[in-house]
Amino acid sequence: MIEVKNLHKAFEGEEVLKGIDFKFEQGKTNLIIGQSGSGKSVLLKCMLGLFKPEQGTIKYDEKPYSEFTVEEQRELRKKIGMVFQGGALFDSMTVLENVMFPLRMFTKQKKSESLERVREVLQRVNLEGTENKMPSEISGGMQKRVSIARAIVNRPKYLFCDEPNSGLDPKTATVIDNLIQEITHENNITTIIITHDMNSVLEIGENIAFLRNGVLKWKGTKNEIFKTDDETVTDFVYSSNLFRKVRKAQLQGL
Numbered sequence: 001m002i003e004v005k006n007l008h009k010a011f012e013g014e015e016v017l018k019g020i021d022f023k024f025e026q027g028k029t030n031l032i033i034g035q036s037g038s039g040k041s042v043l044l045k046c047m048l049g050l051f052k053p054e055q056g057t058i059k060y061d062e063k064p065y066s067e068f069t070v071e072e073q074r075e076l077r078k079k080i081g082m083v084f085q086g087g088a089l090f091d092s093m094t095v096l097e098n099v100m101f102p103l104r105m106f107t108k109q110k111k112s113e114s115l116e117r118v119r120e121v122l123q124r125v126n127l128e129g130t131e132n133k134m135p136s137e138i139s140g141g142m143q144k145r146v147s148i149a150r151a152i153v154n155r156p157k158y159l160f161c162d163e164p165n166s167g168l169d170p171k172t173a174t175v176i177d178n179l180i181q182e183i184t185h186e187n188n189i190t191t192i193i194i195t196h197d198m199n200s201v202l203e204i205g206e207n208i209a210f211l212r213n214g215v216l217k218w219k220g221t222k223n224e225i226f227k228t229d230d231e232t233v234t235d236f237v238y239s240s241n242l243f244r245k246v247r248k249a250q251l252q253g254l
């Protein structure tokens with residue numbers, strides 16, 4: 001679990017996080033949603049240790065980050081898997097080399113052991129047989145799956161995903177969502193996903209933080225978000241035609 005309490009972050013005197021309180025639960029898909037500029041990425045970067053908040057605490061499994069020694073910070077970094085927006089694969093490396101990368105960086109395990117683990121995770125994301133392909137030779141959805149394999153190869157406790165669906169067609173996006181959710185449950189990972197995609201909210205929104213102008217305006221589950229009357233939330237949720245229709249049908253008791 002990652003717990004943030006009263007988190008404040010400012011840039012040049014301008015506050016972009018204004019006292020966020022939230023528990024990102026273990027074994028669940030925790031979604032951060034909200035309009036552009038609401039502070040989602042800044043919150044994620046604070047949790048990644050890339051930004052230092054001015055006020056507040058971030059606890060990783062009960063332990064405040066401010067109490068971590070430099071060595072413990074390094075250890076924490078090894079426990080975090082990251083799925084970047086766009087995949088961020090190394091173009092000049094094969095699929096196998098991409099997935100192997102964190103093991104080479106963070107572990108001293110033998111090459112044979114690493115290879116076995118890489119094959120295991122590639123199988124988990126249904127990419128057997130692609131080991132020697134270059135990223136440019138596989139589809140966008142497959143690239144995202146390589147990116148997920150790379151993020152989980154070192155058995156992370158925490159998985160951070162920055163818009164893992166961006167650039168994918170709706171069907172492939174759902175496959176990626178479900179894969180992330182299954183992996184979260186199987187391995188009891190604390191998974192945090194930034195998304196703009198309401199389909200993702202509907203599909204895997206087990207624990208949702210809705211940000212607006214740096215404030216946590218609402219929290220709850222995918223079932224609750226479609227019942228709330230909070231106008232700032234409904235404005236966001238029902239900004240797409242599809243979801244406006246869902247809302248209308250709900251109100252009519254259909």
Ligand SMILES: Nc1ncnc2c1ncn2[C@@H]1O[C@H](COP(=O)(O)OP(=O)(O)OP(=O)(O)O)[C@@H](O)[C@H]1O
Pocket residue numbers: 011016034035036037038039040041042043
């Ligand atoms: N390094 C930085 N220096 C100064 N201001 C920043 C920095 N990073 C973010 N900001 C500001 O913080 C605010 C929140 O930005 P953030 O990137 O967290 O929004 P977001 O909700 O992730 O938006 P999007 O959905 O467009 O990615 C914005 O006003 C942004 O300009």
